[in-house]
Amino acid sequence: MNQGLMFYPCLALIALTFIALVTMFKARQAALKSGDISAGYFKTYDNGEKLPRKARQAERLFHNLQESTPIFYFLCAATMALGMVDAVYLALAWSYVGLRTFQSIVHLTSNKLPARAGLYALSWAVMIAFVIRLAVQI
Numbered sequence: 001m002n003q004g005l006m007f008y009p010c011l012a013l014i015a016l017t018f019i020a021l022v023t024m025f026k027a028r029q030a031a032l033k034s035g036d037i038s039a040g041y042f043k044t045y046d047n048g049e050k051l052p053r054k055a056r057q058a059e060r061l062f063h064n065l066q067e068s069t070p071i072f073y074f075l076c077a078a079t080m081a082l083g084m085v086d087a088v089y090l091a092l093a094w095s096y097v098g099l100r101t102f103q104s105i106v107h108l109t110s111n112k113l114p115a116r117a118g119l120y121a122l123s124w125a126v127m128i129a130f131v132i133r134l135a136v137q138i
Contacts (some may be wrong), residue, residue: 010072027051030055036051037110069100072130103119
C-alpha cells in the first residue's frame with residue numbers, strides 16, 4: 001500500500017486546526033471591536049477581564065486541538081516510517097479525524113458537554129486502538 005496515504009488524515013487535521021485558529025482569531029477580533037475586551041488582556045491573559053463565551057469556546061477548541069494531536073501525528077509518521085500503512089491504520093486515522101471534526105463542530109455550536117465529551121472520548125478510544133495495534137505489530 002502507498003505509505004503516503006497516511007499523510008492525508010494528517011493534512012485534514014492540520015486544516016481543522018487552522019480553521020480553529022482562524023475562528024479563534026475572528027472571535028477575539030470581534031470581542032476587541034465590540035469593546036468586550038481590551039487589547040491589554042492579550043498581554044498576559046490575567047488582567048481581570050474575561051473573553052465573551054463564543055471567543056472562549058473558540059480559544060478552548062484551538063487549545064484542545066493541540067493537546068492530543070501530537071500523539072496522532074507521531075502514530076501516523078511511525079506507521080509511514082515503518083512501512084506499516086494499511087487499510088486498518090487508514091480507517092483508524094480517518095476515524096480519529098472525523099471524530100475530532102464532529103467534536104469541534106459541537107464545541108463551536110451547541111457546546112453540549114455530553115456530546116462533546118463523548119466524541120472526545122471516542123477519538124481517544126480510536127487512538128488507543130491505533131497505539132495497541134502498532135505496538136503489537138512492531
